[in-house]
Amino acid sequence: DVKVTQSSRYLVKRTGEKVFLECVQDMDHENMFWYRQDPGLGLRLIYFSYDVKMKEKGDIPEGYSVSREKKERFSLILESASTNQTSMYLCASSSPSEFNTDTQYFGPGTRLTVL
Amino acid sequence: QQPVQSPQAVILREGEDAVINCSSSKALYSVHWYRQKHGEAPVFLMILLKGGEQKGHEKISASFNEKKQQSSLYLTASQLSYSGTYFCGTEKTSYDKVIFGPGTSLSVIP
Numbered sequence: 001d002v003k004v005t006q007s008s009r010y011l012v013k014r015t016g017e018k019v020f021l022e023c024v025q026d027m028d029h030e031n032m033f034w035y036r037q038d039p040g041l042g043l044r045l046i047y048f049s050y051d052v053k054m055k056e057k058g059d060i061p062e063g064y065s066v067s068r069e070k071k072e073r074f075s076l077i078l079e080s081a082s083t084n085q086t087s088m089y090l091c092a093s094s095s096p097s098e099f100n101t102d103t104q105y106f107g108p109g110t111r112l113t114v115l
Numbered sequence: 116q117q118p119v120q121s122p123q124a125v126i127l128r129e130g131e132d133a134v135i136n137c138s139s140s141k142a143l144y145s146v147h148w149y150r151q152k153h154g155e156a157p158v159f160l161m162i163l164l165k166g167g168e169q170k171g172h173e174k175i176s177a178s179f180n181e182k183k184q185q186s187s188l189y190l191t192a193s194q195l196s197y198s199g200t201y202f203c204g205t206e207k208t209s210y211d212k213v214i215f216g217p218g219t220s221l222s223v224i225p
Contacts, residue, residue, distance in 0.1 A: 004156075035215075042117070042202060042217035043157070058212070090156065102206070102213050103147070106156035 003027070004107035006091055012113045019078040021110050023091030030095055032074035033104065034058075034066060037088040049074055081114045088112075116140060118205045120216040127193045127223050135219045137203030138185040146179050146186035147204040147213055150197075157202060160188075193223045 007022035025032065031050055035043040035058075045058030047066040055066050063085060067075045074093075078085055088111050092104040118139045127133055137146060145164050151157040163179035163186055174191040190197055200220050204213035 033212075040123075040217055043204075043215040045212065045214070048212060059214075103159050103162065104149075104157075104213065105159070108156050 004091055004093055004105050006089075006107040006110050008110050009108060010111050010113075012115065013078075013081050014115050015082060017081050017114075019081050019112065019114075021076040021078075021089055021091075021112070023074045023076070023093075023107055024072055025074075025091075025093035025105070026072065027093065027095070027105070028071065029093035029105075030071075031093060031102065032068065033092040033094075034064075034074065034076045035090045035092065036060070037090055037109070043090065046076065081112075083114050086112060086114045117214055118203055118216040120201075120203060120219050122219060123217075124220040125222070127190075127197075127221065129195060129223055129225055130192050133190045133193060133221060135188040135190075135201050135203075135221070136185060137188070137205070137216055138183070139205050141184065141205075141207050143179075143181060143184050143205050144208050144211070145206045146177075147206075148177055148186075148188050149202045149204065149215075150199045151202065151218075152199040190221070193221075195223050195225065197221060198223045 004025045033048040034046040049055045049068045065077045088109050090109045091107040094102045094104045121136045148160040149157040165181040177188045179186045200218040202218045204215045
């Protein structure tokens with residue numbers, strides 16, 4: 001079974017703090033993703049990575065950065081947390097399938113509250 | 116562009132059927148369906164590729180009408196365990212990233 005783990009289930013931070021969210025997958029997947037999930041908006045892609053040291057902006061990258069130094073680990077960084085970044089953050093990984101589509105495996109999520 | 120899902124929410128009694136729709140304004144290569152139970156990670160259900168393929172997974176099946184750029188998820192004889200939020204994700208080509216819809220909340224009550 002594919003396992004995607006995230007460093008924390010719940011996190012509370014103060015405005016202006018630097019926040020690190022860690023994600024690790026154990027299936028040697030090439031692709032990794034960071035989403036935020038907000039009620040009524042679904043899953044919105046922040047950043048993704050198709051290889052080590054490679055990153056691409058998603059739909060809402062502002063205020064975030066990422067790091068992928070090892071294939072199994074993808075970190076999301078909030079340089080200076082703000083209250084509007086209070087959300088559920090989901091990490092996912094995938095490997096291209098037979099039809100080159102993307103079945104994603106999600107972690108349990110980190111609920112971040114910024115005060 | 117984010118796909119549109121309908122309805123936003125639905126409440127069913129056990130044993131009833133439901134249909135969840137996902138539509139896009141763009142031509143699609145594939146549609147993905149995921150279910151997220153409360154407090155858990157989204158879990159993959161199925162992928163449909165262009166060609167109008169219908170797929171099934173226990174009592175959950177789906178169709179893909181590429182002319183209408185629409186997919187429908189069918190839940191038959193619903194069970195309590197079907198409760199959750201259902202997301203569709205769409206790809207315009209096999210090289211695009213998946214874009215997820217806003218989700219449909221499904222609640223099955225005894």
